[in-house]
Amino acid sequence: MSTAATSPRVRDLRPIYVCGPTASGKSALAIELARLSDGEVVNADAYQLYRGIDIISAAPSTDELASVPHHLFGVLTPAESCDAMAYRELTLPVIAEVQSRGKVPIVVGGSGLYLKFLTHGPSPVPSGDDQLRAELDVFSDAELVEKLQQLDPEGAAMTNLQNRRYVIRALEICMLSGQKMSVIKNDWAKYSEQITANLRGIYLFWERASLRERIGQRTQLMLEAGAVNEVAAVENFSETCGKAIGIPQILAHLAGEISLAECEELITNATRQYAKRQTTWFKKESWLEKVDVDESTTVAAIAKDFLKQQAS
Numbered sequence: 001m002s003t004a005a006t007s008p009r010v011r012d013l014r015p016i017y018v019c020g021p022t023a024s025g026k027s028a029l030a031i032e033l034a035r036l037s038d039g040e041v042v043n044a045d046a047y048q049l050y051r052g053i054d055i056i057s058a059a060p061s062t063d064e065l066a067s068v069p070h071h072l073f074g075v076l077t078p079a080e081s082c083d084a085m086a087y088r089e090l091t092l093p094v095i096a097e098v099q100s101r102g103k104v105p106i107v108v109g110g111s112g113l114y115l116k117f118l119t120h121g122p123s124p125v126p127s128g129d130d131q132l133r134a135e136l137d138v139f140s141d142a143e144l145v146e147k148l149q150q151l152d153p154e155g156a157a158m159t160n161l162q163n164r165r166y167v168i169r170a171l172e173i174c175m176l177s178g179q180k181m182s183v184i185k186n187d188w189a190k191y192s193e194q195i196t197a198n199l200r201g202i203y204l205f206w207e208r209a210s211l212r213e214r215i216g217q218r219t220q221l222m223l224e225a226g227a228v229n230e231v232a233a234v235e236n237f238s239e240t241c242g243k244a245i246g247i248p249q250i251l252a253h254l255a256g257e258i259s260l261a262e263c264e265e266l267i268t269n270a271t272r273q274y275a276k277r278q279t280t281w282f283k284k285e286s287w288l289e290k291v292d293v294d295e296s297t298t299v300a301a302i303a304k305d306f307l308k309q310q311a312s
Contacts, residue, residue, distance in 0.1 A: 012310065013099045015042070017201030018108040019115065019282050021275035023214040024204040025299060027060050030108035032303040034068040037104045042094055043072040044109025044118065046087070047244040050076050052234055055227045056246040058218065071098070081238040084117035091118055107201075112281035120195050124184055126176040128169070136168050147171060154182035196287040202306055203288035205279070210294060212272055219268040222246065223260070228253065245270045 016039070018030045030041045043049060047057035051074035059073055071094050076082060082090075091107075098105045109115060136144065144167045149156045151174045158181070159170045173181040206214070231250040242248065246267050253263040282288060289309075291302055 015105040015107045020204030021278040029299040030106045032299040034106045039104035039106045040069040042107045046111040078234045078241045079236040081240045084113045087114045088117045152180040199287045201288045203282045215271045
């Protein structure tokens with residue numbers, strides 16, 4: 001009998017990513033996956049990193065946190081700032097530590113950029129430069145297109161030359177990096193393919209009308225649970241934390257600028273718009289397994305089906 005035939009299956013400790021828009025049921029699914037796979041939940045929600053805003057961020061309840069090990073929930077004060085790179089540096093050691101104990105990291109959240117930085121690292125494309133952009137803005141559309149075609153013909157072919165902003169951005173990339181935009185993007189695409197081949201995860205998809213209704217219900221429950229008092233109790237919000245949907249609206253209400261009913265409507269509308277952007281983002285992540293869900297779907301069924309596929 002061959003050695004391969006008798007060797008035990010090596011435990012797959014690759015992270016399982018649970019993604020989707022707000023109010024889609026990610027947290028419950030992550031807990032079920034952790035329970036069935038002997039895993040531990042790792043946060044990938046930009047606002048659940050903060051303590052003191054549990055209602056606003058829809059953080060896991062005390063009972064949920066106690067059901068399986070959770071990491072990176074409530075680890076920052078509202079006054080602290082965070083970005084995608086800081087999140088990556090915070091999270092990679094946690095994932096490695098979970099894996100070192102033979103556990104599967106179940107990474108859950110809807111912050112697409114944070115997840116992208118975690119899985120792929122920072123993009124090699126340089127950030128914009130206001131001074132360079134101002135210098136380029138004095139040229140006509142035709143002059144900008146000509147410059148781009150001279151610097152990077154292939155990049156020009158990849159760019160919508162009718163859109164002045166896109167042309168300026170393409171020139172920025174070439175001039176700031178010292179490389180052709182086309183080369184950077186092609187290299188990044190090849191690197192991304194290699195990374196993506198080793199990733200696994202689930203993307204929860206709800207029909208638009210159902211998700212909109214769930215979001216409306218969540219906003220109502222959030223306010224009933226004491227979100228206004230929660231926000232009022234925080235003395236100082238960082239720029240990052242202060243962007244959490246619900247905080248600007250409640251602060252406006254506390255300042256007497258809007259009624260509570262108006263506050264609820266603004267929060268609901270902003271959350272629905274955010275969920276739409278999240279859905280668009282995760283649709284583009286082709287490595288995620290799309291799972292259609294509705295009110296009749298159970299997290300137990302989704303988790304069991306996914307883990308069964310992974311084991312086959």
